[in-house]
Amino acid sequence: MEFIKKIAIGGDHAGFEYKAELIKFLTAEGYEVNDFGPYSDASCDYADFAHPVASAVENKEYTFGILLCGSANGVAITANKHQGIRAGLAWNVEVSSLIRQHNDANILCIPVRFVSLEEAIAITKVFFSTEFEGGRHKTRIDKIPC
Numbered sequence: 001m002e003f004i005k006k007i008a009i010g011g012d013h014a015g016f017e018y019k020a021e022l023i024k025f026l027t028a029e030g031y032e033v034n035d036f037g038p039y040s041d042a043s044c045d046y047a048d049f050a051h052p053v054a055s056a057v058e059n060k061e062y063t064f065g066i067l068l069c070g071s072a073n074g075v076a077i078t079a080n081k082h083q084g085i086r087a088g089l090a091w092n093v094e095v096s097s098l099i100r101q102h103n104d105a106n107i108l109c110i111p112v113r114f115v116s117l118e119e120a121i122a123i124t125k126v127f128f129s130t131e132f133e134g135g136r137h138k139t140r141i142d143k144i145p146c
Helices: 013-028 047-058 073-079 093-101 117-129 136-141
Strands: 006-011 032-035 064-069 087-089 107-111
Touching: 006 013, 006 047, 013 032, 013 064, 013 117, 047 064, 047 073, 047 107, 064 073, 064 117, 073 087, 073 107, 087 093, 093 117, 107 117
Parallel strands: 006 032, 006 064, 064 107, 087 107
Antiparallel strands: none
């Protein structure tokens, strides 16, 4: 049986449309995806959705997480409050690759007001197809926890 990556996804009202499209894309690619909300584009607080996604990844219920909001800064800051979470903000495929290669990011944060849907899908593809390099980067990320 092939290992299927489980993805936790969430965000805020700004990320609602992209979240729905990324869920369709990921499901079609064979990923198991759980939508942590929001479930409409009504104004909401990103922390209400970023914390549950980060907790699910932190507790190893999900392999990776995706968080989407306008700038992605709020969701990244919130997720990074959790031990063992390395949420990285990616606005292009190069950054997406680097946050996996060098930082072993386990939550991808996408700034939907600054990327097209096509770019968001490409960023997601690269994030999930890039492996952590380890080595000197492992030494560095081992120094992150307080």
